[in-house]
Amino acid sequence: MKVSYYPGCSLHATGKEYDQSMKAVSRALGIELKEVDDWSCCGASAAHNTNFDLSIALSARNLVAAEKNAMDVMVPCAACFNRFKTAEHNLKADKELKAKIEDVIGAKYQGGIAIRNPIDIIYNEIGIDALAAKVVKPLAGLKPVSYYGCLLLRPPEVCEFENYENPFMMDKILGSIGADVKNWSYKTDCCGGSMSISKTSIVIDMCDKLMGAAKEAGANCLVTACPMCMANLDMRPSSAMKMPVFYFSELMSLALGLDGSKETFKTHIFDPQPLLRELRLI
């Protein structure tokens, strides 16, 4: 299949491991990516916290750019995904707002393409059986908990993702590549998101709580689909609480034996390589 690809700002900087592994995994699964032409920032938390029209317009500019490819758009970053879905929801529900935003961005919004996160595309279009069939290195000994966070799931009528209180698609994907996925009750809790820099002490508390819960569940790592969750969980927990954190796509790349799959582990802040070596996975 062929889809548009919106990396967003984080995937070109602090979340570059997500971009690299997502591209490798897409190639291996036969998903052809065409980057959205001349994309700009989705506006993230800063726009909707301060100016509603700005938040919708910044996302709408990118949705219109993506519509030119006339294909569904893959949005790996959970924050960009959430902002795009929110813009889509509001533009489709409110004609007055749509007219106002079209004037602001100087273009017409059609609303004809689906905004999709790669977890949804891999689970629903590729399928976990087809994925399992491609595994060359099952991730034996890896005991992750799936951490979905907020922005893929909520509000459910906007995100239209999956079971919003107990999602399972990422769990199934990790299970199909040989990991021993642990169940836990914190799949959809918040990591502290955009307050990482401006209110760090609160974010440390929130990340410590998540790490503690993951350990109690018997996990030896956490897996995420969000560059903000990754940045917070990778940097913010207290030293005693730290544990390796992966993007789900990095683990897929490793299990599928793809070129460069070991490279992305080198740039994590908390080094996951000792765990992977101990398990003889790298």
Added chain:
Amino acid sequence: MENFLEEVNKKINGVPIQRCYHCRKCTAGCPVAAHMEYNPNKVVKMIQNGQRDKVLNSSTIWLCLSCETCITRCPNQIDIARMMDVLRQMAIESGVGAREANILKFHEAFLASIKRGGRINEMMMTVHYKLKSGDLLSDALMAPGMFLKGKLALLPPRTKDLKSVKNIFEKTKSI
């Protein structure tokens, strides 16, 4: 003239917040309630009571992380996360400013970065925030490591049609 409640409801443009019957599900699920001056359901009550100054001056509205757990679990579909956005925007527009000044300064640095390059330059954005907030030392030891790992680029690619991005800021009268 519109009272505070009417003004907030109009801006939320959804379910009117009078529908709240204070079951406190929003507060029970809120990950930052413990750090808040007033819990989310209390803010709803204060708006109903017309306590405009107290609400717009509170730290609560800035500590909300927009995790959207409240709206997801509200039995009356009151969009409390959107309500917090509305209150923050009202605090900025009415000149009250932000009780949690650094949180707003971070958002401003972030938006300034979009305005400059169309995309976020995380390095420049962080420097901008540090200068504005005066919080120069925290995380200073982390930056060189991130730079060496290629996570903080000095000159990441920008949006080519920068004018279209700047226009959005002008037309929406953004900070």
